[in-house]
Amino acid sequence: MIVAVLKFDCLGTGHSLFTEAIDLSLLGALEMVRASIIEFDHPSQKWEVRNLAGNLLFRHPSRHACLD
Numbered sequence: 001m002i003v004a005v006l007k008f009d010c011l012g013t014g015h016s017l018f019t020e021a022i023d024l025s026l027l028g029a030l031e032m033v034r035a036s037i038i039e040f041d042h043p044s045q046k047w048e049v050r051n052l053a054g055n056l057l058f059r060h061p062s063r064h065a066c067l068d
Helices: 063-067
Strands: 036-041 046-051 056-060
Touching: 036 063, 046 063, 056 063
Parallel strands: none
Antiparallel strands: 036 046, 046 056
């Protein structure tokens, strides 16, 4: 089971990974920022998760595993 965590800083701004387990729109306007990119790597025949700097974070044959 994946647990959704919503943290608030001292200014009242909430921070979390996106989830549909909590209807975040009830809190007001949302601002989404991409944290990673998931693409298929043809030579390795695996899906890769990279951060926005391009660093490899995770690699797996299953795209679903990469999304998790």
